[in-house]
Amino acid sequence: MREFTGRTALVTGAAGGIGRALALAAAARGMRVLVCDVDSESTVAVAAECVAEGAPAALARAFDVRDASTFETRVAEVTAEWGGVDLLFCNAGVLVPRRLWEQTAREFDWLLDVNVKGVVNGIRACVPGMLARGRDAGRESHVVITGSMGGLIASPMLGAYSASKAALAVIAETLYLDLAATQAPVGVSLLAPGAVRSRIFEAERHCEAGAEPLAGPGAAMREAMIAGTARVGMDPQRVAAVTFEAIESERFWVFPHPEMLAALPARQAAMLQGRNPQFDFGRDFRPPGGR
Numbered sequence: 001m002r003e004f005t006g007r008t009a010l011v012t013g014a015a016g017g018i019g020r021a022l023a024l025a026a027a028a029r030g031m032r033v034l035v036c037d038v039d040s041e042s043t044v045a046v047a048a049e050c051v052a053e054g055a056p057a058a059l060a061r062a063f064d065v066r067d068a069s070t071f072e073t074r075v076a077e078v079t080a081e082w083g084g085v086d087l088l089f090c091n092a093g094v095l096v097p098r099r100l101w102e103q104t105a106r107e108f109d110w111l112l113d114v115n116v117k118g119v120v121n122g123i124r125a126c127v128p129g130m131l132a133r134g135r136d137a138g139r140e141s142h143v144v145i146t147g148s149m150g151g152l153i154a155s156p157m158l159g160a161y162s163a164s165k166a167a168l169a170v171i172a173e174t175l176y177l178d179l180a181a182t183q184a185p186v187g188v189s190l191l192a193p194g195a196v197r198s199r200i201f202e203a204e205r206h207c208e209a210g211a212e213p214l215a216g217p218g219a220a221m222r223e224a225m226i227a228g229t230a231r232v233g234m235d236p237q238r239v240a241a242v243t244f245e246a247i248e249s250e251r252f253w254v255f256p257h258p259e260m261l262a263a264l265p266a267r268q269a270a271m272l273q274g275r276n277p278q279f280d281f282g283r284d285f286r287p288p289g290g291r
Contacts, residue, residue, distance in 0.1 A: 001087065001142040001187055002248050005030035006056070008078060010085045012065050012122060013092030015042035017198025018146060018191075020049075021236035022089050025244055027055035031087065034078050035060050038092075057082070065092045065118030068125070075125040084133055087247070088126045090119040091146040091191075093164075095200050097221040100159040108160050115164035116171070119145055123175060127186065134185040142187040142247050145172040149194045149260050153267065156279060157221045165192075176252055187250050191243055194257035197233040201226050 009026035013019035015037035023033050027050035035047040040062035050058035059078070063070045075085060094114045096107060123143065130141040150158055151165025172190040179186045201222055239256045246254040255261060270277070 001140045001250070003140070004087070006032075007086040008032045008034065008082045008084065009087040009089065010034040010036060010075070010078065010122075010126065011089040011091060012036045012118065013146075014046055014089075015039040015199075016046075017200065018193070018196055018236045018239050019089070019091040020046050021240035022091060022144075022243065023050055023058075024053050025237070025240040026087065027051070027053040027058065029244070030054060030056065032056055032082050033058045034074070034085070036063065036065075036074065036092075038062060038064050064114075065121055066113045068117075068121040071121045072125045075129070079129060084129045085126045086130070086133075086139070086141045088122055088130075088141075088143045089146070090122040090143065092118050093146060093148075093200065095158070095161045096218070097157040097225065098160070098218040099157060102218070103160055111160040112164050112167075115161070116167045119168060119171060123171075127175075127179075130186045131182075131184055138185065140185045140187070142189065143175065144189045144191055144243060144247065144254075145175075147172065147190050147192045149192050149255075149257060152192065153260070153263050154277065154279070157218065173252070187247065189243070189246050189252055189254050191239070191246075191254040191256075193234065193239055193255075194260050195225075195229045195233040196236055196239055196256075197229055198236060201229075 004026070009023070009031045011019050011023040011026070011033065014023045014035040019037065023035050023046055026033050033047070033050045033055050035043050035050065035058060037043045043060040043062050047058040047060035061074050063074060065071060078085060092114060094111055096111065127143065133139040134141065145168055147168040148165040150162045151169050154162055169190060169192070172188055176188040179188060234256055242256045243254055
């Protein structure tokens with residue numbers, strides 16, 4: 001996808017961090033932007049920022065990506081008003097660090113439902129329209145799914161989160177293959193960042209009432225992740241810039257932190273050699289420029 005001006009972008013998880021940066025980057029390219037998040041106040045603020053950034057129009061829609069019916073309704077509304085979604089960013093995601101046996105069934109379901117089912121709901125709501133416009137008008141479109149390096153590298157305390165992001169890697173790749181098999185003019189990219197300065201560590205504020213508060217190792221892990229991200233985390237605007245470069249070049253894999261890829265051959269070698277898993281934070285989660 002190379003033409004952006006006058007087209008429409010839908011961004012979930014757009015109230016802050018990577019989502020906000022993606023929405024503003026789309027606006028700067030002359031796109032209309034549908035700003036979606038569960039945080040209604042911040043969603044309105046980001047929509048206003050999009051207009052100031054150059055979007056010909058921006059709408060704020062507060063809803064939960066787990067709600068498939070509402071997702072479809074919002075897409076139907078924007079299709080009626082703007083002609084459909086051309087660039088879909090499935091970006092909404094949550095993270096709560098906890099040992100797997102300490103994570104309640106309710107919290108585990110919430111993490112998987114937001115991170116995985118929310119993406120599938122977006123695909124289901126938007127891709128049929130993209131296909132129809134591609135057939136009828138030769139209109140190119142693109143889907144970007146925000147995964148994580150955590151979906152490619154297992155880490156202690158992040159079982160539910162990493163499982164969800166590993167699922168997204170398979171979903172994104174399968175979507176790419178399914179679309180390619182039909183020669184559809186719909187591109188797909190998997191965005192897999194490392195540490196990025198965002199609000200994901202505040203995810204618990206959106207969890208249902210009655211969730212177990214973080215304490216002990218989970219709370220310590222979160223504080224360490226917050227401190228580490230503040231120190232070496234990438235600016236979300238840089239992530240957005242790298243992502244749009246990938247969209248324009250029709251590139252599937254988007255790795256804003258290429259230095260982290262060095263951990264993948266060692267992991268694959270251990271699998272092939274039958275060696276038990278080991279985790280080395282310094283090796284597997286290197287800061288930018290790290291060796």
